[in-house]
Amino acid sequence: MHLRDLPHPDPGDPDVRNGFRYLVWLGRMQLRGQAASLLWGLVWMLPIGLLPIPIGMAVQAVVDKDGGRLALAGGLLLVLGVLLTLGDSMLHKAAVTNWLVAASRTQQLLARKAAELGSVLTRRVAAGEVVAVSTGDVEKIGWFVESFSRCTAALVSAVVVCVSLLFYAPELGLVVALALPLLALAPLPLLPKAARRADEQRAKAGRATELASDTVAGLRVLRGIGGEELFLSRYRSASQEVRQAAVKSARMWALIAALQRALPGLLLISVVWYGVSLARDGRISVGELVTVYGSVTFLLMPLQHFAEIAMAYSFSKPSAKRAARVLALQRSTSGTGAEPAAPGGDLVDPASGVDAPAGLLTAVVCGDPDTAGRLAERLGGHPAEAGDEESALLGGVALDELPLGRARAQVLVQDKDPVLLSGTLAELLDVPSSGKVSATAALDAAQCGDVLAALAQASADDSGDPMRTHITEKGRSLSGGQRQRLALARSLVTDPEVLVLDEPTSAVDSHTEARIAEGVKRLRAGRTTVVFTSSPLLLDRADRVVLVADGKAAAVGRHRELLHAEPEYRAVVTRETEEEQAVALRAALDKIDELEETA
Structure with a gap:
């Protein structure tokens, strides 16, 4: 495979039973690249291993004053030099290609898994673990796959040289x-x-990476509460632990490197000493001694390659194990079930009893934000926990039985903390969509007028076009409310059959929130929309409201009906304490008694 063919059209179906099997699968997937690297490795190493023969021949020719043999030796040196130069350059190209192909395949598999699982991935695997697997571990896996064929070429070359020495100088060859x-x-x-x-x-x-990521993400909040020093001290402590662990690891690898240098050096000294004694006794010629010395010197290179493959395997095996563990995560089923006869239908979560009738705006009220997040994931076809067996049903068909692409097109879940990728506003809103909702309409419904004005002023090319303004990574140059509204506009542009929003206006003021509620209801007319919220402004505009208590749907109705009939609903929405509710109830009862007495 050539680098211009990357990324892979299909990265394949990996063997993720364990790390070793994953490494074997990666190597098997690029056999042609491995064969090319092996071939060019032999073209490079064998000439180096054979160089001592013409060199020894030339030395002996000088001793014997044989001009013909000296010319022959020179010709052989020229041919071997050309071959090793060609082999070196082509091996480097093949090795880099193998490394990049293996790394790219692993990264594509991880990206595909992240797209398949969505935010559930970080529920099952720590975010820092995912980052480490997709960066450092990918490099180590690619290193092993790339070095395997080179080390195989080194092994073949070493065997050829040793066998040649046994025939050329049996006594020294046997020692080697x-x-x-x-x-x-x-x-x-x-x-x-x-x-x-x-x-x-x-x-x-x-762990240090995860701590740093959390600190940067919450920097605004930390500054607001004066917590920078606390998190800085935690990160400093974590960094020191990383440094100490790195020093301990470096000491061990330094000891291994010292052995790799010292032991071959002792072999070389022993061979020279023994060879000199043989040459003094006349059992070998000076040219043969030079040839053996050069061959032993060459064998130091295969030894370095053997050490490299051992090191690469030691590093890559745990990395491959971690990658295989992430890649082994699955949706609850294979997603090959039948599709609904027609798009649409009610969205139902059997585990909680929450249902969202087709074409209506349904609001869901949960006292526990974590419960709301897990329920939102289930409604999107993502079992939030490993033990969740029941999937949400759309039109009577389980979402996790649908092909992944179909499920994603049908239901879109916007997390309570959506991520804005870096790029221009036009690129941010350039998402797969039905084409029925324009970017202008979505931005208007999400009340992004002030955001557009701010972006227009920050336009880098002085065009004043907010759509061409660059948004920094995760939208950190924007306020929390601005990020939230742009994320909502992006979801509205997508225009899925079912849109699930988790606290879409938690960082927005009440006046803007009221306009957003009207805009979303108007733009999503005829579409199924589920909003997890406790905001009275959103709840009052919902077609129906579902109260969830202890993970189950406890009551259904309109906002004002539930406000009067359900004390638990009223406590969540109005944020009244039990004592305040008791006081309000006593006041109401006193008022009733007073009216009865008056009557």
């Missing part, structure tokens, strides 16, 4: 052939401990 496997295996006992230390460093780095 026996010592080489021992030198290659010497660092192995240290690798498990080194890998554990590296894994510990990576885990602590993941």
Whole structure:
């Protein structure tokens, strides 16, 4: 595969039973690339391994004053030099391609899994873990896949050179052939401990990354309550733990590197010493001694490759295990069930009893925000917890039985903390949609007039066009209310059959909130809309309201009906305490008694 063909049209169906099987699957998926790397590795390494032969021939030719053999040796050196130059350049290209192809495949699989699970992914796996898997772990996995074919070429080259030495100089060749496997295996006992230390460093780095992400995301709030120093001290402490773990890991790898240098050096000294004694006795010629010395020097390179593949495997195996764990997460079913005969139908959550009739604006009131978030996820076809077995039904068909693309087109869930990606406003609103709702209409319904004015003033090209103004990552240059309204406009542009909104106006003032309620109801007329909220302004404009208590639908009606008939509903909406409710009830009873006495 060429780099110009990336990304993969289809990254494939990975084997995620464990980390080792995932690595094997990755290697199998790019056999042509591995074969090319192996071929060019041999073209590069074998000439290097054979260079000592013409060099020894040239030395002996000088000793014997044989001009013909010297010219032959020079010709062989030229040919081998051309081959190793070609092999080196092509191996580098093949190796980089293999690394990028493997890394890209893993990243695409992770992106596909994130799109499949949505926000449920971070409920099952920590956000810092997901970030670490998609960055550092991807690099380590690509490193192993890329280095495997190079190390195979090194192994083949080392075997060829050792066998050649056995025939060329049997006594020295036997010493080298026996010592080489021992030198290659010497660092192995240290690798498990080194890998554990590296894994510990990576885990602590993941926690520090997650802490930093949370701190940056909540920086405005932290400044408001004076909590910057507290979080800064926590991050400083986490950073020190990462540093200490990195030092411990580096010490172990330094010891392994020292062994990789010292032991081959001892072999080289031993071979030279033994070879000199053989040359003095006349059992080998000077040229043969030079050839053996050069061959042993070459064998140091395969030894380095053996150490590299061992190190790469030690790093990549836990990384592949973590990636496989994320990729193994599934929707509750395969999503191959039958589709509804026609789009639409009531949206029902069997677990809670909450239902949203087709074409109406349904508001859901939950006293617990976490319960509201989990219920919103279930209504979107995302079981929020691993134990959730019942999926929401749309038109009588389970959402998790629908093909993923169909389910996403039917139901859109907007989280209470939606993310705005960096880019222009036009790019932000350029989302898959029905085409029936324009960006202008959506922005108007979401009451984004002041946001557009602010963006127009910040236009980088002085055009005054807010649609061309760049929005920073996660919209951090905007206020909370502005981000919330732009996210709502993006959801309205999509115009799904069912739109689920979780607290869409929690950061907006009451006057703007009232206009948003009217705009959403007008724009979504004839479409099914579910709003999780406790705002009286939104509740009063809903066609029906569902009160959820203890995870179950406890009452259904209009806002004003429930306000009078349901004390629990009134407590959530008006935020009255039990004592305040008791006082209000006593006052009402006293008023009734007073009216009766007057009558």
